[in-house]
Amino acid sequence: MPRLALYPGSFDPVTNGHLDVLRRALRLFDRVEVTVGVNVAKHGLFSAEERIELIEASTAEWSEDERARLSIETFDGLIVDRAKARRAVALVRGLRQVSDFDYEMRMAVANRRMAEDIVTLFLTPEPENAFTSASLVREIHRFGGDVSSFVPPPVLARLRARS
Ligand code: PNS
Numbered sequence: 045m046p047r048l049a050l051y052p053g054s055f056d057p058v059t060n061g062h063l064d065v066l067r068r069a070l071r072l073f074d075r076v077e078v079t080v081g082v083n084v085a086k087h088g089l090f091s092a093e094e095r096i097e098l099i100e101a102s103t104a105e106w107s108e109d110e111r112a113r114l115s116i117e118t119f120d121g122l123i124v125d126r127a128k129a130r131r132a133v134a135l136v137r138g139l140r141q142v143s144d145f146d147y148e149m150r151m152a153v154a155n156r157r158m159a160e161d162i163v164t165l166f167l168t169p170e171p172e173n174a175f176t177s178a179s180l181v182r183e184i185h186r187f188g189g190d191v192s193s194f195v196p197p198p199v200l201a202r203l204r205a206r207s
Pocket of ligand 1: 084
């Protein structure tokens with residue numbers, strides 16, 4: 045049976061760091077579903093449909109093999125329920141710095157308690173994206189700053205069209 049991993053997150057918007065983690069996950073699993081989830085603690089910039097569109101556009105130039113093994117979906121509920129329903133074996137999360145650790149551990153431990161068989165796997169982005177985050181992108185963009193080194197071209201174009 046093909047091994048599926050979910051890569052859950054808000055992706056508001058998708059960043060170069062997310063894309064790097066996604067590509068690495070595709071090297072480890074047969075299939076990866078990017079699950080655009082709802083983070084109740086975050087106020088959104090883009091709608092779920094726009095986030096999906098932007099991930100699609102940002103991966104459009106990837107190899108046929110990568111694109112064939114990748115899907116992008118939204119999900120509103122517990123991520124472990126989605127993982128069980130899709131028979132996923134793992135949840136992939138990017139881990140950038142120590143400051144991510146508390147939040148990520150809390151989620152991983154809670155998810156493990158709810159679904160013992162589903163493994164949370166942390167992947168690190170390349171060093172140039174170690175400090176890239178969607179919230180930083182939203183903040184810099186809000187005050188008119190240049191986010192071109194943090195996001196892929198389709199996201200940059202959409203942000204510019206909005207300002
Ligand atoms: O990119 P984010 O905002 O850090 O992603 C967080 C997300 C969406 C993955 C997380 O909030 C999530 O899994 N939400 C779905 C609801 C859920 O399962 N919550 C319990 C996690 S402990």
